[in-house]
Amino acid sequence: MARGGVNKAVVQKARNDLLARGINPSIDAVRIELGNTGSKSTIHRYLKELEAESKPTSQRDSLSEPLTTLMSQLLSQLKEEAHQSVAEVHETLRRERSAVQQQSAVLESRMRDLESQYSNLAQQLHTAQELALREQQQRQVVEIDNARIVQSLVDLEVRLKERDERIRSLEGLHQHAREGMEHYRQASKEQREQDLRRHEAQTSQLQAEIRQLQQTLMVKQEELTQLNRDNARLVTEARQHQKNQHTLEQILSQRHQEFESARSALADMKHTNDKLEQQCQALQGEVARFDEAYAGQTQQVENLQERLVEVTDLLKLFTKISPPENGLAPEKSD
Template identity: 35%
Template sequence: MARSGITKREVQAARLALLKAGHHPSIDAIRIHLGNTGSKSTISRLVKEIEDEEGGGGGQAPRTTVSEQLQTLVNNLAARLELESQERFDVLKEGHAAELKRLTEARDKALAESQASMRQAEARQVEAADAKAAALRVQGELNALRLEHAQTTGQLTTQVTALQEQLAAAKAHAAELGKQHEHAHQALEHFRAASKEQRDREARQHEQQLQYLQREVATATEALASKQGELRTALQEKVDALGLLTAARAERRQLDEQLRGLKTAGERLAVQNQLVDDLRAHVLQAVQQYETLQSRAEALERRNGELERLLAAAEAAAQTQADVVKGVLERIGQPPANKSKGKAASTG
């Protein structure tokens, strides 16, 4: 909604703004710049007065007093000061808004990265915990296998020792049987030698004794064959025990390889823990960057407040200067007719 009237100072400020923007300060352009406020006749009259004061109007300009020229100069300076202050404030305000937007976006981005890093760190911690639990489980299985291997090795060692003792006993028994066979053979030879002298007289007795000795030899031979079979069985059991021992050694090598694999898994776990520490350091750095951006945003807010205070001080200084000039004009005795003329011009 348009206001009821406009002042000469407002028309002069609009005219200066159009000239500074490179536009022609026509009546319609000035009225549009003022927000379609004021009648065209009032704007035209005020523009003519401004042009007359600046020496740009047609015909001879009316003579003015020093106080009127000083008043006009003060009005022009006040209008220009207000316009330049407003433009500078707008530029600073736009720059501050752009900087604040950029810092806000940077803060949001840093916060998102920090949250992503924290989620990744939590995932790494879960993986590390799983790997640690798996390592503990495998270590327990390895300890159980080691205990079982130790028990199996002890049992095999005991069996091998018993078999070796049985083999030694079988060898000793076989040696004893050999000695008995040799003694029997020597006795037989001796009997044959003696029987040649007593063949006729002890033929039947010799025959009986020979059959007896042959049976004894057959029995000893069968016993020797049985012991040799037992020896072969003991040797086969020894071979089987050696096979079991070889299998146990292979199993032990496999367990050693698993242990080396567990050591490698432990090294990978240490690398993952280092990665978790690096992610924590990255999160701390992101938090520090966020705090730095927050401090900078607060500094910009304080700077904006200082600029607003400076603008208010400039406006207050301009108003004070205008009041001082007004007081000077009143002290030098400005004619009443000129005052009434100024009032008429200000009401439009």
């Protein structure tokens, strides 16, 4: 008796299901169809009985033709569905790859634009820094000139003080000479007149020098005023250039962030493209395995057709040999 509930009806159903799928109903195939239950000896015995029972019913040629037609239809439908599935998978992969390539091209173009903008902004920043450096140098030169002018003014003031002291000293000498001349008026009238003229000449010369120094001082003060104005203008321009430089640095930082974002997006797209390539290779492997399975099923169908032809020939031969009234083969005599 069959173990685990395996009986002849169950084995017959499994055998018919395997034949309908175009699979050879071997002992192992039937046992797998039954869920790996039942002993191989029991399944073998039932299969022999079923083959023996199916031989008389297979004497009619009309049974092989529907089975062959069914198998041909199943084979044609399987082949058509396989080709259609493979074509759909290839088309889907082609569209995805084309979309990824387009996105990659757009990102690469954007990255080149950002690199160009980055280079331009860096050049502008370099130019602004050079301009600021030149303005700083000019401001230092102006400050040095201002210091020199201030020193000149200080020197002029010192010289004026010295002139004033000299004038006071001359006035004292003049007063002393006048007093002396009072004492010696009668005796040295001519000498006093000469001294007086000399003193007046020196006073006139000193007054001329004082006026010249005062004019020089006014000119230097005007130059100092103009220099202060130029210095204020340069300071204002330097502040404006510093503001422009700060703005350019902010724009450069923003462009650099956009450049890094574009580079990250491009890396993500390349990673996605690699994943799609791996999926494509996996699908191609599945297609190859499907083709191998399809070739194996085709070979099984061809073997089954050959077996059907052999069985049909044997049935025809058996029909010719057997008596028509009972359809049973004559027993061999010992």
